[in-house]
Amino acid sequence: MIPSGQRHHWMDALRGAAVLLVALWHAFSIPYRETPPGIEWAFDFLSVYRIPLLMFLSGLLLDHSLSKPVSAYVGGKLRRIAWPLLVWSLVLILIAWRAAKPDSVGFWFGEDSHLWYLGVLLVCYAIGFLTRWVHPVVFLIVGVPAMELVQTENWLINSTLWFGLFFFAGATMSRWLAWWLARGPVLPSIALLAASAWAAYSATVHGYAPVAHWRPLAFSLAGVIGLVWFAARMRRARWLEWVGQRSIVFYVAHVPFIWIVTVLAVGSLPPPVTYALVLVVTGAGCWMLARHLAGSILFVFPRLPVRRRPEAAGEPLATPPGS
Template identity: 30%
Template sequence: MLRSEPAMAQATGAAPRMAWIDICKGAMILLVVLLHSSSYFKAQGGEVPPFVTAATAFFAPMRMPTLIFLSGLLASRGLRKGARGFLLHRLRILLWPYLVWSVLWALASGHADRLVEPEGWLGGWYLWFLLFIMAFSIVAALVPLRFHLVAAAYAFLASLACEDGTKYGERLLFFLALFLVGSFLGRERERMEAWLGDRLLLWTLMPAIIAVCLYSAIERTIRYSPHDALPILIVVAGVLAAGIQVAGRHPLPLLQAMGRHSLTIYLVHMPVIAITLRGLPLVGISSFAPTFAMSVALGLAASAAMIAARRRYRAVDALFHFPGA
């Protein structure tokens, strides 16, 4: 019997997923698909309407920072049950799909030749997220959980010393700090949920969240940088608060499902977008609107098909999880 992502998490002692976490993850993974459907079109030489660029910049402070923080939060319980088991589990479910989908991505994007170069295995367009989470998991396993906040402070200071804008320097260390803050707060998740569940807090944060996102859309896109740490933390706190309060009133089953299978969606959508962008010009479609719509629709449809196929076919499940692990 094949295991879904939640089942695998429970079988290995990872934190059980909660509705608000799945809603937040589902919303953020949807924003990632929308982002990549426009940004990859632009990267291939297409012209993206200014309002679309502004819209993607509007959500920049929340997309990846929220996913990184929640990855740390969910890691906390697994770490409390044993660092060695946690690390082995993380490597099984992250390293294997990272390698498999690095190959599939290279083939889909037409850059199979890059696989013979070291740079071809460093995350490329979108797999850097898995590479980062693997690195963060190693650090989290090596540092005692009670010291994660201290380690986060050191990572933050190290990111300040890095050259601005470097993916494997400034961004890596800044996201490591965010991940470790999440894992540290996971020790008191119920208390954090009670604090974020206060409606007054969300209404208090809302003007600041809107201001940060508007600034990102109009003036300067918020970067994943220690220099933008405060606005990012405000927005992430607001997203979590909204998720907690929405989950208490509306189940939003579609977003919950997307959150439960966010890793599958993350892996699948980008190769499908690349194939779509390579294929549509062959049938005379090259403008932004239909290409964007098809990229989003096919990326999500292929993800849903893969999620269903994982439950039925071991060969498909092996694309996402080390066989027999």
């Protein structure tokens, strides 16, 4: 388990890099139906790392979250995941009301939008509560054959069976993290090279990396675990850490910016100018929100004031300032 109060800055940097890759992918894939071939290949290659890395990092911190009281665990996930999911689902209705489907339950879990990740993450944290009594590796052992065998039309079940495996792999790895980081470079290098070779092959042959099979799962996990080893040894990238600490802002807000610029620019400007405008507006908009409003009600539900009863008659409800 990652010690309470100990912050691994490389985790913030990896999270920041992953969320920026997601935003960049959408910046090139949303404005036009066809992404430039070289760029499309690069993002197909990176699909082995993007969301799997985000899920894995969340799993790494599961034990730390579970060390808190149950009310804090549940409240934290509702305030910091369920709330922005709700708020930005409403934003999507406002800016894309013709395409939104608010009458569908799936819509409120992010179906057909980039917010699906938050819906899946919520389900993973709900299941993850059981790791108080069951080792997370059990969910991996059960989840791999379930991912292969379960065939359903429910996107939330399918996505949880796939991306949830990365979450519980991270939860399992958290108990071996110190051991892994103490290894030499040979195994991490082999893992990263094997995953990258698979990613190149998959991007060339399949396009976007296939899911719901053990082979892409194994290679993607190897790549993520290899990245963790190398990231822990790299020089600090404070700007990436800053993005990672505010990753929810960049994740939920980037698509609305992209969509608005796309509506205004596509058809009136040439593609290179449109892409440049999308990148500038989205980057600046997300930065401004993260800089000034990251702690606002747009991204986190405020803590409700709790009145405490005095333990004894005459005891003050709060310690006076300066005492």
